[in-house]
Amino acid sequence: MRTLPCKMTTMLALACVIFFNTALAGDCDGKAAKVSPEQPSAVRTLAKASDDLAGGIKLTISTKRQLARERLLDRDEELLLTNLMLDVNRTGKEYNRVLTSVERDTSQNRAALRNALDEVTKSIGRLNDEGVLHIKSEVARQRAGLAINGIRAAIAVIGNTLTSTPLPTPTPAPGPLPTPNGGKDAASFRRGGLRHVI
Amino acid sequence: MSSDEDRFAQVIGALNAGLAVLPEFHQLLEERRRQGEMSTQEILGRAGARFDENQLALLEDLARLMGDGTTGR
Numbered sequence: 001m002r003t004l005p006c007k008m009t010t011m012l013a014l015a016c017v018i019f020f021n022t023a024l025a026g027d028c029d030g031k032a033a034k035v036s037p038e039q040p041s042a043v044r045t046l047a048k049a050s051d052d053l054a055g056g057i058k059l060t061i062s063t064k065r066q067l068a069r070e071r072l073l074d075r076d077e078e079l080l081l082t083n084l085m086l087d088v089n090r091t092g093k094e095y096n097r098v099l100t101s102v103e104r105d106t107s108q109n110r111a112a113l114r115n116a117l118d119e120v121t122k123s124i125g126r127l128n129d130e131g132v133l134h135i136k137s138e139v140a141r142q143r144a145g146l147a148i149n150g151i152r153a154a155i156a157v158i159g160n161t162l163t164s165t166p167l168p169t170p171t172p173a174p175g176p177l178p179t180p181n182g183g184k185d186a187a188s189f190r191r192g193g194l195r196h197v198i
Numbered sequence: 199m200s201s202d203e204d205r206f207a208q209v210i211g212a213l214n215a216g217l218a219v220l221p222e223f224h225q226l227l228e229e230r231r232r233q234g235e236m237s238t239q240e241i242l243g244r245a246g247a248r249f250d251e252n253q254l255a256l257l258e259d260l261a262r263l264m265g266d267g268t269t270g271r
Contacts, residue, residue: 047245051245051248058252058255061259086253086256093249097246100242139211150226
């Protein structure tokens, strides 16, 4: 009995992590995933995460307004949060602008996106450290913290995609089929021709 | 309060906080499901529009707070 609330807290935390990861991460589109007009690509994943980022900020704004309506935030707290959120939205908007201008997935474009993402990460850190953590009401602090977790989940997806998804390799020109008795063509096939077939 | 009561209060507080933002999360998920039916360019366009809406909403809040100082909306 003594350890039950502790376990419940752990389970609640785990449930929250699972919820955010399954809801916002990766390419899980739920029931609407039946028709996808495009093949999944790194750029598409990044675009979805950018849209999630904008949605997460929208959610944080409505949470802030609700907390203020319930008098759980005073004027100074709301003013500070509003300014910090403006900064988060500005950096997110800039990230989306950079992504929109990307026409090809190159290492140079990825570097530009990483720089833009760094700015988003810094601004969300400031929102948390200078804003949310200083809210006097514990309830308001918890709710605001939950809301910005949505933004953090989108940032995590972007960061993972930029670092872990390999750049697409150019499709090679079709070559001659391997001959059954070995020789030069078979050696070429062993060197990597199968990858292109797959 | 004992430490058990403290922990229980924390759990209830966290649950209450989760429930309070649940409708917004539901809306967020619905919007995300629609991404599957959109092209990449459409998704980027929608994201751009949402960032603009967010900016407008925050500037409205800022004007209200700097003006009459009322909280909430």
